[in-house]
Amino acid sequence: MKTISENRCFGGIQGVYTHASEATGTDMTFGLFRPEHPTGAVLWYLSGLTCTHENAMTKAGLQGWAAEAGLTVVFPDTSPRGGGVPDDDAFDMGQGAGFYVDATREPWSKHFGMERYVTADLPETVFAAWDLDETRQGITGHSMGGHGALTLALKHPGRFRAVSAFAPICHPSASEWGRDQLAAYIDQPEAHDATHLLLDGAALPPCLIDTGTDDQFWDKLGTDVFARALARTRSEAALRLQKGYDHSYFFVASFAAAHVAFHAEHLA
Incomplete structure (x- = not known):
């Protein structure tokens, strides 16, 4: 692992690091916020389409609340990157749009192992480098990252004590943001769709979801069908519609405190 930068932040350290990833076959960059008084609990934040590790790190406003709660926050990248990594002209495919799945179809299968990266490869690096408690993990994310948070929590029971999401894509196999992309990456898109996973009997850990009623991408999120599922x-879940809010990072920042508090309660 290589340190790119470390800066004081709310009494703690906001760092950016790179490491060699077996899951993607590339070097990967991630951010990690260490509070001044860590409790050992870890919150993974998954970003959305076109984002890097940096978007939420600089725009979501999580660090101040995480510092108060003693949570370490990890900000992975959204895909492998580099000249040898496949890409697409569309913003919602390829680099910046890994959808947190392990691709099985060419040309994506060689590098796009994002489920393994988030659930195995990066945690191995993080837990080896910092004194953290593997039994106290939560996961959250925005948009495509909300999709990732929900599906990874559903597919890896017992791994995360809590899950939350900001405006998640929660029915991607039936959405413009997911249908074609998942079909290009994998053979069974429904196996990476939170709505289908719920209907098939997968169990959520305690869950908090916020979505804005003025979200300009409402028709791509599948919130209504997910709510019915x-x-x-019998999930311990709250799906809250926030009046007047859109899809931006201003929305995420507005409710970051509530999400950090939710995770802090369940990771105590």
């Missing part, structure tokens, strides 16, 4: 389960 959620109602058929």
